[in-house]
Amino acid sequence: MALRGQRIAVIGGGIGGMAFMNSALYAGLENMHLYEAAPEFTEVGAGVNITRNANRVLDAFGLKDDMLWSSSRNPPSYMEYRHYRTEEYLGQIEEFGEPRSRQIHRAHLVEVLKKKVPDSKISKGKRLVAVERDETDDCYTIKFQDGTESKADIVVGCDGIKSRVRQHLGFTDEPIYSGQMVYRGYVAYDDLTQETAELLRKTVNFRGPQRHVLTLPIGNEESKTDRVGIIGFMTEPLEGWTSESWLAKAPVDDLYEHVKDWSPAVQEIIHGLRKGAEDGKILKQTLYVRDPTPKWYSAQSWQKSGIILIGDSVHSTLPHQGQGACMAIESGFALAQVLSNWQSADTEGAFQFFQDLRKPRTDKITKTSYETGKLASADIPEELWSQTFSPGAVAERMRWVMEYDLLAELSNRLSAVDASDESKTSTASSIPQVARVV
Numbered sequence: 001m002a003l004r005g006q007r008i009a010v011i012g013g014g015i016g017g018m019a020f021m022n023s024a025l026y027a028g029l030e031n032m033h034l035y036e037a038a039p040e041f042t043e044v045g046a047g048v049n050i051t052r053n054a055n056r057v058l059d060a061f062g063l064k065d066d067m068l069w070s071s072s073r074n075p076p077s078y079m080e081y082r083h084y085r086t087e088e089y090l091g092q093i094e095e096f097g098e099p100r101s102r103q104i105h106r107a108h109l110v111e112v113l114k115k116k117v118p119d120s121k122i123s124k125g126k127r128l129v130a131v132e133r134d135e136t137d138d139c140y141t142i143k144f145q146d147g148t149e150s151k152a153d154i155v156v157g158c159d160g161i162k163s164r165v166r167q168h169l170g171f172t173d174e175p176i177y178s179g180q181m182v183y184r185g186y187v188a189y190d191d192l193t194q195e196t197a198e199l200l201r202k203t204v205n206f207r208g209p210q211r212h213v214l215t216l217p218i219g220n221e222e223s224k225t226d227r228v229g230i231i232g233f234m235t236e237p238l239e240g241w242t243s244e245s246w247l248a249k250a251p252v253d254d255l256y257e258h259v260k261d262w263s264p265a266v267q268e269i270i271h272g273l274r275k276g277a278e279d280g281k282i283l284k285q286t287l288y289v290r291d292p293t294p295k296w297y298s299a300q301s302w303q304k305s306g307i308i309l310i311g312d313s314v315h316s317t318l319p320h321q322g323q324g325a326c327m328a329i330e331s332g333f334a335l336a337q338v339l340s341n342w343q344s345a346d347t348e349g350a351f352q353f354f355q356d357l358r359k360p361r362t363d364k365i366t367k368t369s370y371e372t373g374k375l376a377s378a379d380i381p382e383e384l385w386s387q388t389f390s391p392g393a394v395a396e397r398m399r400w401v402m403e404y405d406l407l408a409e410l411s412n413r414l415s416a417v418d419a420s421d422e423s424k425t426s427t428a429s430s431i432p433q434v435a436r437v438v
């Protein structure tokens with residue numbers, strides 16, 4: 001018996017959970033259901049940059065037009081670097097080919113991913129509180145805060161960096177503070193001078209000492225979604241953090257204190273943030289990092305049930321290579337394809353295959369994102385900057401990330417399993433078809 005017919009509970013309707021649902025629907029899986037804690041899909045809002053490696057997957061699964069409707073279109077380069085005070089041009093990283101990066105509001109990204117998922121497959125306001133093993137029926141009882149419960153054979157934990165499902169797998173490690181706080185908000189192009197508005201139609205990194213301000217040209221004029229997404233990475237001690245949550249609001253003045261002697265364009269950004277924030281506040285969050293997770297799943301050999309993690313619950317990363325959401329997209333699409341192609345009732349085999357496919361890449365991205373962060377916010381005395389920073393070198397660090405072709409690797413690996421053991425997968429599956437679409 002294959003795994004296709006198993007009851008799959010997807011916990012968390014963020015980027016990874018929705019990616020999984022799209023891929024599962026594409027593969028013709030019917031027995032899955034997504035549970036989201038929030039009563040509505042109102043993503044608190046920041047902008048994200050979705051790079052070529054993930055866009056390639058989204059496009060192959062038929063989401064290209066919806067993405068392009070609400071994302072930027074053909075940005076001129078991947079990233080441009082400017083000196084924080086003088087605004088001097090320090091160089092840029094070119095795009096790595098088609099499809100190009102797309103900058104999009106998180107709410108719009110979730111909307112794109114949600115569009116094809118029927119409402120009947122989603123339950124909102126369902127905060128998972130426990131997963132209990134039912135040995136008699138070889139399945140799980142999943143329990144929610146509202147007192148309801150449900151049965152599932154396979155539990156996919158996509159419930160973010162503070163994952164409850166992860167805790168259930170026995171991990172007790174807490175994420176570690178990275179040393180930086182992040183300020184996030186939006187600026188309307190109309191609130192900028194023409195010269196600055198033109199500059200910020202590109203992704204720009206104002207590189208400062210142990211700090212940097214990243215600007216993303218979110219959306220496009222046609223769908224009236226265009227604005228500048230601001231992400232300010234500021235080195236601050238954690239002691240000053242008084243909120244109980246790791247995501248809070250803070251006065252624009254807090255960001256201003258860090259950048260008050262920065263360039264005129266950055267001052268315009270501060271002015272624009274003040275104008276756009278009715279209460280004078282923007283999002284502020286503590287930036288956490290976690291070491292790679294040794295094992296991503298719980299399953300017994302030749303059982304038809306198990307628990308597996310994807311997205312920030314298992315491979316969260318610092319955002320300095322813009323890959324957290326991209327990796328959640330890659331993992332979500334890949335896992336559903338593995339489950340739909342696995343021909344034996346052996347979740348452990350399928351999960352180990354998935355982990356072997358994904359973990360080397362996500363571990364490496366976690367490590368290199370940390371290193372890239374040190375380059376993005378200059379972490380050495382200013383007089384040494386010109387000798388140590390080269391956009392060309394940063395570009396080389398991004399090349400393998402962006403040039404990766406998930407669907408080709410997945411297809412090749414499944415074919416290899418096929419050749420070695422016909423009972424496990426079937427080549428007459430959705431993967432080669434998907435790969436042909438690419």
Ligand SMILES: Cc1cc2nc3c(=O)[nH]c(=O)nc-3n(C[C@H](O)[C@H](O)[C@H](O)COP(=O)(O)OP(=O)(O)OC[C@H]3O[C@@H](n4cnc5c(N)ncnc54)[C@H](O)[C@@H]3O)c2cc1C
Nearest residue numbers: 012014015016037049128159160311312319322324325326
């Ligand atoms: C400053 C910053 C900038 C970033 N920029 C980028 C970028 O440019 N590009 C990029 O690729 N990534 C970026 N990221 C990373 C990206 O935002 C995350 O990696 C991505 O959102 C992870 O997706 P996910 O689905 O795993 O988790 P999430 O998107 O966090 O979704 C988790 C979902 O689970 C739900 N949930 C939580 N607990 C429960 C529960 N108990 N029961 C049910 N549901 C639950 C939540 O409500 C949520 O909907 C950035 C991150 C930061 C902090």
